[in-house]
Amino acid sequence: MAEIILHQYDTSPFSEKVRLCLGIKGLAWRAVDQPVVMPKPDLVPLTGGYRRIPVLQIGADVYCDSALIVREIDRRFAGPPLYPKGCEGFTGTVEFWADKGLFQAAVIAIFGALGDAVDPAFIKDREALSGQPFNVAAMKAMVPHALSQIHAHAALLARQLDDDRPFLAGEVPSLADAAAFYNFWFIRSFSPGVADSFPALPQIDAWYDRVSAIGHGQRSAMSRDEALEVARTCEPEALGVVEGDRGLVGIPVTLSATDYGRDPIAGVFAGSTAYSMTVLRDDPQLGRIAVHVPRLGYALNAG
Ligand SMILES: N[C@@H](CCC(=O)N[C@@H](CS)C(=O)NCC(=O)O)C(=O)O
Numbered sequence: 001m002a003e004i005i006l007h008q009y010d011t012s013p014f015s016e017k018v019r020l021c022l023g024i025k026g027l028a029w030r031a032v033d034q035p036v037v038m039p040k041p042d043l044v045p046l047t048g049g050y051r052r053i054p055v056l057q058i059g060a061d062v063y064c065d066s067a068l069i070v071r072e073i074d075r076r077f078a079g080p081p082l083y084p085k086g087c088e089g090f091t092g093t094v095e096f097w098a099d100k101g102l103f104q105a106a107v108i109a110i111f112g113a114l115g116d117a118v119d120p121a122f123i124k125d126r127e128a129l130s131g132q133p134f135n136v137a138a139m140k141a142m143v144p145h146a147l148s149q150i151h152a153h154a155a156l157l158a159r160q161l162d163d164d165r166p167f168l169a170g171e172v173p174s175l176a177d178a179a180a181f182y183n184f185w186f187i188r189s190f191s192p193g194v195a196d197s198f199p200a201l202p203q204i205d206a207w208y209d210r211v212s213a214i215g216h217g218q219r220s221a222m223s224r225d226e227a228l229e230v231a232r233t234c235e236p237e238a239l240g241v242v243e244g245d246r247g248l249v250g251i252p253v254t255l256s257a258t259d260y261g262r263d264p265i266a267g268v269f270a271g272s273t274a275y276s277m278t279v280l281r282d283d284p285q286l287g288r289i290a291v292h293v294p295r296l297g298y299a300l301n302a303g
Pocket residue numbers: 011012013014015035036037038051052053054064065066067099129
């Protein structure tokens with residue numbers, strides 16, 4: 001089977017979620033480092049416009065968004081499940097909460113605490129990404145509120161650990177742990193001292209150390225050129241389609257995130273699952289590429 005190629009950068013929190021999931025499954029994978037800000041000339045030809053990180057590439061199949069990436073890794077590869085039996089819905093739901101509510105509070109706490117130290121080029125890039133001002137002064141004023149929110153989120157998790165279970169779903173680590181963890185990792189790494197530990201919630205600190213010890217599986221580097229060459233020499237996998245989408249197959253469409261980084265991905269609708277939508281694109285340099293996005297949080301428009 002083709003290799004797992006993760007387009008990422010080390011400081012990316014959503015990439016940390018995926019790296020931990022690769023660790024839970026004990027997989028070998030290749031890390032392709034991409035820039036933290038635009039332009040991303042070796043990523044966009046693969047995605048057809050999507051610029052966010054992380055992106056998973058397996059041959060000529062390209063998966064956008066960490067939520068779909070971890071689902072696809074779990075579907076394709078053996079090893080401990082990311083959605084353990086009896087907790088299949090719980091893990092995905094915890095992930096959604098972590099990616100939205102907890103992440104938003106973490107962003108404000110981190111960039112508010114960094115204040116004037118935030119690189120102006122980064123601010124400019126993120127304003128273009130979101131279409132909104134990246135107002136560090138406003139975030140600075142909101143740090144106490146964001147920290148109180150983070151503590152309240154941590155208290156929600158702590159309740160789940162109250163029966164001394166090692167991980168959120170029980171005895172074994174799952175996507176729920178990876179998703180909740182990366183936000184606390186993000187805060188600790190970017191603004192040390194702001195919320196390094198939760199003295200009133202010792203079960204959270206012990207859980208953090210356990211999840212951190214899982215590691216990232218067997219990582220090795222791959223160059224951007226090598227990744228593009230893999231896409232050039234592979235063909236996308238065969239696709240299915242859910243009943244309700246049959247009429248869309250073969251129609252030109254665009255797919256785009258509905259929150260931020262909404263750059264449209266144009267292609268021909270080619271398949272779907274309950275969790276994903278796929279277009280096929282013919283790139284002049286790379287040939288045929290299948291680009292997959294999650295259904296949740298992405299819009300489909302007739303091209
Ligand atoms: N819902 C997306 C969010 C991805 C996201 O916001 N990623 C950040 C980095 S962690 C990003 O792309 N920032 C802009 C950039 O790197 O260009 C996911 O889960 O993958």
